[in-house]
Amino acid sequence: MNPYAPVGIFLGVAFLFAVAFSIVPGLAAKKKPNDTKAEAYECGVEPTSDVSGRFPVRFYIVAMLFVIFDVEAASFYPWAVQMHALRTFGLLEMIVFVVVLGIGYAYVWRKGGFQWR
């Protein structure tokens, strides 16, 4: 038996729970739709405009930086688990890794990439 098979079964059961949660109210709740109810909520007034417009590029930068640093974080897991075996050698390896990435981090900081206004 694959040790992850129970996880799969658990997710399946969780899925059924979620389905049950969304079918039951469909049967129980009353439905009286009208146009006003179907309007997007804007504090009581009729929606003044479509949902469009531009977002600060800052959000994209955060998402991109996250992708990069997440890859970095992912490579910490196998290292951490093997730290007792790797000892000083492992430490030196990771110091090189962190220093190289630290240069990138310092660059972003200096250029104001983390500065949120």
Place this chain on the structure above:
Amino acid sequence: MTVAHVLDLLNTVPWWLVVTVKAVIVLVIVQTVFAYSMLFERKIMAWMQLRPGPNRVGPWGLMQPAADAAKMLFKEDLTPKTADPIIYKLAPFISLICAMGAFAVIPFSESSAGIWGVADVNAGILVIFAITSIGVYGISLAGWASGSKFPLLGAVRSTAQMISYELAMTMSVIGVLILAGTTSLSGIVHAQAKVWYIIPQIFGFAIYIITAVAETNRAPFDLVEAETELVGGFHTEYSGLRFGLFFIAEYLNMITVACIATLLFLGGWNAPFGLTIVPGLIWFVLKAGLFIFMYIWLRTTLPRLRYDRLMNFGWKFLLPAATLNLMVTAAIVAVLG
């Protein structure tokens, strides 16, 4: 019938059936815990604010969760006409399944027969991180699919906040992995038989707690649903039980975080001061309950942060601090073994 008889009987049942029954039991218990942690929160908040809190439904308001559920069940389920109907309905699903899925690998206690939990896998903590990292789609897709301004703003904010704090959270946990030398949750608890990791990893613990509160979008990091500016945030347009699904997911995430903190830093089901007369499961629940209480305490005490401060704090302080903590931990392990 003795315990041994029961175990023999269990061996004759196919394993998948055992797992399915376990999964149902765990999920039902978790839902009950959710319902009562909600009541717990309202009661504690009320006492802290010198109010009686919910006290009408049942003795001490103990039937309040049932009343809330019944109310939600009969509420009309609205879909705005500007919404994308399929993804609008899919989003709360993703949130809830991911929030429930994390409990698949959490060991609650240990007995001679094995682990009290559904699965005890090698990469336990990583599997939890993987499952919960999908949960962010529930929020971002909900915000987009609503076709409305407040949800979109709330979803964008919350996604950016969650991914920023996820990094520091990952880094704060790695210190524990270095000390334990395993990613298995039961292995990490066993490694804490002598000393709980809250002592050598006190900084990692502090960073974990801060980031965990931010990850679950709770006060003082609840900018996602800042009522004064965003109405309800990403779930503004949701009503009825579909809103309830998000609500359940939020509380389940809180409980998951409390369980992880207990397992990684507070020694899981290990008894403190050699009080092994109390079963491990009780200790686990008490320790996790402590974290739920801390969440509520934070909510009643601290005002909401400003968004720019939140982001700066995450990227400029927590991330480097967590990295420094784990490098120092690694250095100590490398020198002392």
Place this chain on the structure above:
Amino acid sequence: MILFFALAIVLVASAIVTIVQKSPVYSVVSLLVNFIALAAMYFTLNAEFIGVIQIVVYTGAILVLFVFVIALLSSGIGPFSEGPDRLPKILVPALVATLAAFGFLTYGLTRVPLGTLPAHVTTSTVGDVGKANVFGSVGDFGAALFTTHLLPFEVTAFILMVAVIGVVVLGSDATIAPTHGTHVPKKKSRERESIVKAAK
């Protein structure tokens, strides 16, 4: 085996939906399904670390970026405006590329004897939880990555650093003002003006 084919069908179907779907958000959702099915397939092959990383990095990070871009750029519901149909033009090169990839894969698979593992590792079973020498486990991965494959690992650090710098360079065009130097960001000066006005 049944699980393998079920996952394979989900994988291929979701990949096709990703390409064919007109609405970009639906494409993202089916890509999400695709990534999760791929991770599930890794888990069935005992490659737990790769499976976890598949989810954490691809669905938890890269696809979030996609959602961000799509949800924010095309905030209005509905597909992008339709461009020219480029499928006929790229059909032949795409087929050739697919066949070539398939050929290489078949060649590679016939060269490596299937079902054999290095001598020092065992496949994971329930009792082995936490041991480092289980094939595909986090520990096994670490032992390999930090001894035999150390150079690629350190090179990765450089690649990531270049990527970080790239992000800032691309994003900094007039939107991120340098925190030092002579250029005063527009918004700040406007704020200052209003403060000055208010003071008057």
